Amino acid sequence: MLRQFIEFSIIGIASGGMYVLSALGFVIIFKATRVFNFAMGEMMMVSAFLFLTASKTFGLHWGLALLATLGLSAVLAFLMERFVLRRMIGRPVVVLVMVTLGLGSILRGLAGLIWGHEIFQLPDFLPRAPIFMGDVLIPGKLAWSFLGVAVIAVGFIAYYRYSRAGIAIRATSADLVTAEVLGINVRGVFTMAWVLAGLLAAGAGIAAASVNGVSPQLGFVALNVLAVIMLAGLSSVGGVVIAGIFIGWLETIVGAYLGASWQSFLPYVVVLAVMLIKPNGLFGEARVERI
Amino acid sequence: MSVSSNASARMVPSAPDTNSWITLETVSLVVFAAVAITLPAYASVYVLYMACLVAINVIATVGLNITVGYTGLLSIGHSAFIGVGAYAAGLAMVHLNTPLPVNVLIGGVSAFLVGLVFGIPSLRIKGVYLAIATLAAQYSLYFVFQNWTSVTGGDRGLNLPATNLFYLGDTGFYYGALILAVLACVAARNLFRTRVGRSLIAVRERDYAAEVLGINIVRAKLLAFGIGAAFAGVAGALTASFLRLVNPDQFTLMVSVFFLAAVVVGGRSSIIGSVLGAAFMTLIPDALREILSLTSPGGTANVAGLLSPLREIIFGALIVGFLMFEPRGLMGLVERLRGRKELVGSEASGD
Amino acid sequence: MGVLLAIDDVNLSFGGVHALSGVSLDVEKGRVTSIIGPNGAGKTSLFNVISGFYTPQSGSIRFEKQELSDQAPYQRSPVGISRTFQNIALFSGLTVLENIKLGAHCQLSSGLLSSALWWGKAQREEAALSRRIDEEIIDLLDLREIRDRPIAGLPYGLQKRVELARALVGRPKLLMLDEPVAGMTSSEKQEMAGYIRRCVDEWSTTVLLIDHDMTMVMGLSDHVVVVNFGKVIASGAPAQMQEDPAVIAAYLGEN
Numbered sequence: 076m077l078r079q080f081i082e083f084s085i086i087g088i089a090s091g092g093m094y095v096l097s098a099l100g101f102v103i104i105f106k107a108t109r110v111f112n113f114a115m116g117e118m119m120m121v122s123a124f125l126f127l128t129a130s131k132t133f134g135l136h137w138g139l140a141l142l143a144t145l146g147l148s149a150v151l152a153f154l155m156e157r158f159v160l161r162r163m164i165g166r167p168v169v170v171l172v173m174v175t176l177g178l179g180s181i182l183r184g185l186a187g188l189i190w191g192h193e194i195f196q197l198p199d200f201l202p203r204a205p206i207f208m209g210d211v212l213i214p215g216k217l218a219w220s221f222l223g224v225a226v227i228a229v230g231f232i233a234y235y236r237y238s239r240a241g242i243a244i245r246a247t248s249a250d251l252v253t254a255e256v257l258g259i260n261v262r263g264v265f266t267m268a269w270v271l272a273g274l275l276a277a278g279a280g281i282a283a284a285s286v287n288g289v290s291p292q293l294g295f296v297a298l299n300v301l302a303v304i305m306l307a308g309l310s311s312v313g314g315v316v317i318a319g320i321f322i323g324w325l326e327t328i329v330g331a332y333l334g335a336s337w338q339s340f341l342p343y344v345v346v347l348a349v350m351l352i353k354p355n356g357l358f359g360e361a362r363v364e365r366i
Numbered sequence: 367m368s369v370s371s372n373a374s375a376r377m378v379p380s381a382p383d384t385n386s387w388i389t390l391e392t393v394s395l396v397v398f399a400a401v402a403i404t405l406p407a408y409a410s411v412y413v414l415y416m417a418c419l420v421a422i423n424v425i426a427t428v429g430l431n432i433t434v435g436y437t438g439l440l441s442i443g444h445s446a447f448i449g450v451g452a453y454a455a456g457l458a459m460v461h462l463n464t465p466l467p468v469n470v471l472i473g474g475v476s477a478f479l480v481g482l483v484f485g486i487p488s489l490r491i492k493g494v495y496l497a498i499a500t501l502a503a504q505y506s507l508y509f510v511f512q513n514w515t516s517v518t519g520g521d522r523g524l525n526l527p528a529t530n531l532f533y534l535g536d537t538g539f540y541y542g543a544l545i546l547a548v549l550a551c552v553a554a555r556n557l558f559r560t561r562v563g564r565s566l567i568a569v570r571e572r573d574y575a576a577e578v579l580g581i582n583i584v585r586a587k588l589l590a591f592g593i594g595a596a597f598a599g600v601a602g603a604l605t606a607s608f609l610r611l612v613n614p615d616q617f618t619l620m621v622s623v624f625f626l627a628a629v630v631v632g633g634r635s636s637i638i639g640s641v642l643g644a645a646f647m648t649l650i651p652d653a654l655r656e657i658l659s660l661t662s663p664g665g666t667a668n669v670a671g672l673l674s675p676l677r678e679i680i681f682g683a684l685i686v687g688f689l690m691f692e693p694r695g696l697m698g699l700v701e702r703l704r705g706r707k708e709l710v711g712s713e714a715s716g717d
Numbered sequence: 718m719g720v721l722l723a724i725d726d727v728n729l730s731f732g733g734v735h736a737l738s739g740v741s742l743d744v745e746k747g748r749v750t751s752i753i754g755p756n757g758a759g760k761t762s763l764f765n766v767i768s769g770f771y772t773p774q775s776g777s778i779r780f781e782k783q784e785l786s787d788q789a790p791y792q793r794s795p796v797g798i799s800r801t802f803q804n805i806a807l808f809s810g811l812t813v814l815e816n817i818k819l820g821a822h823c824q825l826s827s828g829l830l831s832s833a834l835w836w837g838k839a840q841r842e843e844a845a846l847s848r849r850i851d852e853e854i855i856d857l858l859d860l861r862e863i864r865d866r867p868i869a870g871l872p873y874g875l876q877k878r879v880e881l882a883r884a885l886v887g888r889p890k891l892l893m894l895d896e897p898v899a900g901m902t903s904s905e906k907q908e909m910a911g912y913i914r915r916c917v918d919e920w921s922t923t924v925l926l927i928d929h930d931m932t933m934v935m936g937l938s939d940h941v942v943v944v945n946f947g948k949v950i951a952s953g954a955p956a957q958m959q960e961d962p963a964v965i966a967a968y969l970g971e972n
């Protein structure tokens with residue numbers, strides 16, 4: 076009984092890693108550009124398909140396929156920013172968010188046209204052998220994908236904290252005008268944020284698909300990430316990590332004990348509850364708007 | 367910031383030829399009314415079917431436009447509120463055998479109330495949080511539709527008795543839907559001639575200035591969101607009677623995106639735009655099917671597989687394309703064709 | 718004359734920045750009180766405290782002897798406070814008339830149903846308001862020509878005037894103007910000062926004014942309050958202030 080619970084918990088925490096990655100992708104774009112990127116899930120989905128095509132159709136080694144996917148996802152994100160969102164800077168946020176929703180719909184449709192609507196399994200590039208912690212068993216794929224995700228997340232956070240680009244993004248997020256005055260290339264920051272988000276989407280997409288397979292609907296699963304972000308509050312990168320893992324855990328536990336149909340909806344109930352009690356999220360801080 | 371300076375450049379104080387505008391407006395209105403009223407006399411079953419669908423979608427689109435276009439609140443769960451109206455009306459029909467007018471009322475009120483439940487936690491917070499709450503509505507309501515089997519019938523849904531309005535069968539339903547669509551448009555139009563509607567626009571454009579003028583922004587947003595949901599509920603009640611079937615798959619996220627596209631394509635903050643947008647978006651999938659079956663050698667079987675992804679691409683492309691190149695939607699195109707180069711939307715203000 | 722607005726020992730800080738420290742001042746009924754001070758002195762912050770946008774850490778704000786602190790921003794218009802903003806805050810998607818009408822939002826009361834039906838009260842109320850605006854405001858501020866134009870595209874000076882109209886239409890007891898002539902040409906400034914003068918004379922509105930233009934401040938004010946670094950450093954009659962050593966030092970220090 077207890078052992079089973081622990082097992083489910085570990086599985087949940089491991090699958091939360093995927094949420095952490097895509098949530099970081101959301102947050103980075105939001106921090107830099109104030110846009111909520113509703114196409115994030117579709118970017119993940121497309122990345123997973125790219126990985127599938129590279130490794131299965133073109134028979135690349137999985138390491139090469141991963142590199143190709145990272146590159147192509149970054150290019151896709153770059154194109155979206157350069158040719159759509161860049162041209163709409165200064166428009167109301169609602170409009171920008173609707174545009175990302177439209178972009179997501181286009182990507183989903185394209186994926187359906189190109190790859191069809193079945194669920195494809197990624198080739199087995201991760202070791203399958205389960206890992207035992209004491210007498211608790213963790214599926215091998217999950218453990219390894221979590222490890223991969225953790226490496227990317229730690230690398231990203233370090234980059235965000237300490238690199239020049241990361242500092243520029245944070246400065247822009249704090250005060251766009253001042254950042255501009257200080258000589259930060261704000262447009263470059265916007266592009267940078269999207270490219271980073273593209274990379275994160277690739278990691279998250281492959282991680283998600285390596286466990287559950289990929290179909291054009293994969294992006295919808297990623298929408299739960301929004302719940303993560305709400306829970307954390309948009310301003311907190313550290314909060315996102317905790318919230319992502321929590322949501323992954325909650326989803327798995329709920330799925331295991333109540334059934335799969337409860338999975339996609341319970342995170343939102345938690346989020347609505349948090350919104351009622353702490354409007355800025357559990358880790359976010361309230362900002363006094365300048366008038 | 368850059369946009370506000372453009373605004374003056376884009377404004378050409380063309381002499382608004384008021385007289386000819388009024389005549390054109392009146393003429394098109396009269397032609398529209400004549401066609402709409404006489405339609406059942408000569409239209410095929412298919413055309414009448416599409417006309418009913420357009421009328422229903424007009425109601426839902428106008429509602430969403432009040433929330434998204436006029437008040438600037440992004441709702442991506444509109445179809446879930448249509449679903450609430452449809453189920454509420456359907457249940458009333460099944461269990462109480464209520465007539466259409468009562469169903470419509472039940473649909474509107476129940477969707478309004480459910481809308482408030484989701485609006486209250488999110489509307490206190492600024493920004494796009496509402497979008498997430500509406501996503502929550504989309505998922506949780508879908509979940510309820512699907513899993514509360516004893517009430518909703520689960521995936522099979524509810525089968526409903528035929529509605530016989532005015533003792534005219536399908537024609538009667540058409541007139542019912544038409545009347546409601548016209549009422550919805552007129553009511554929305556009136557709303558924006560008065561303090562209530564003005565306050566919604568004020569909240570969208572500059573919330574702090576609205577507050578200084580004594581507008582309770584949380585209440586205004588809640589009201590706008592509730593009205594949008596109520597219109598959706600009315601449309602849902604009509605859908606239920608029209609299709610005589612309510613099931614969860616009528617109320618997916620894709621349907622919500624469909625209505626967002628209708629608002630954007632027609633023109634945000636424009637009632638006539640909503641009518642155009644709803645009609646355009648309703649006819650597109652069918653036109654698409656026709657074109658595909660004409661051009662595709664594989665026949666109908668092939669078409670079905672292509673249709674759904676193509677629809678997603680087209681909906682998405684319409685949203686992106688119009689927002690980028692014609693933010694005022696079809697209404698903007700119409701005015702452009704008529705040579706009225708007024709403001710191309712005044713979207714200078716930020717969030 | 719009584720005190721309309723009494724600000725008592727207000728402290729406001731943002732993190733480490735003390736925007737207001739122990740600010741106290743009284744605004745006398747029927748008079749023009751001006752707040753002057755160098756950039757960043759805390760003038761706008763004080764307005765935002767009065768409007769309820771910023772919550773001070775301590776201190777009290779009483780309007781007609783009623784404590785305002787626990788009133789939400791939207792509850793302050795009905796009691797008779799209105800204002801304009803340093804950066805024009807008009808609704809650019811609406812016309813001039815609609816913007817002005819919004820200034821009287823609190824005096825209208827038609828509900829959702831009556832509005833949607835455009836029947837009875839809603840219709841009467843709107844017509845009466847339009848008429849009143851035409852009679853009282855449009856002529857007073859010379860807005861006839863642009864009455865039905867959209868805001869976007871109007872020249873800056875005119876936008877400032879429309880904002881004044883919107884703040885006036887509700888017949889506020891206290892009118893707060895945040896730099897009403899900033900960025901104007903000198904003839905526009907004179908014009909604007911004339912409009913403010915007219916409102917004060919015709920309706921004996923109490924005015925709280927912020928501006929950097931000394932000619933206008935000295936010409937309009939009955940009472941001047943000088944702030945610097947969030948503190949009141951002097952207050953008194955306009956002529957007196959021009960000679961006050963502390964005031965001169967504050968301004969010279971800035972240069």
Ligand SMILES: Nc1ncnc2c1ncn2[C@@H]1O[C@H](COP(=O)(O)OP(=O)(O)OP(=O)(O)O)[C@@H](O)[C@H]1O
Pocket residue numbers: 363364365366731734735736754755756757758759760761762763803
């Ligand atoms: N929302 C806010 N968050 C942080 N600091 C703020 C905020 N609003 C004002 N300040 C700070 O408070 C101080 C006073 O600003 P305020 O705008 O009140 O000055 P002001 O006297 O109106 O100046 P100006 O003449 O330039 O308009 C400034 O240091 C400013 O940076």
Ligand SMILES: [Mg+2]
Pocket residue numbers: 760761762803
């Ligand atoms: Mg100021």
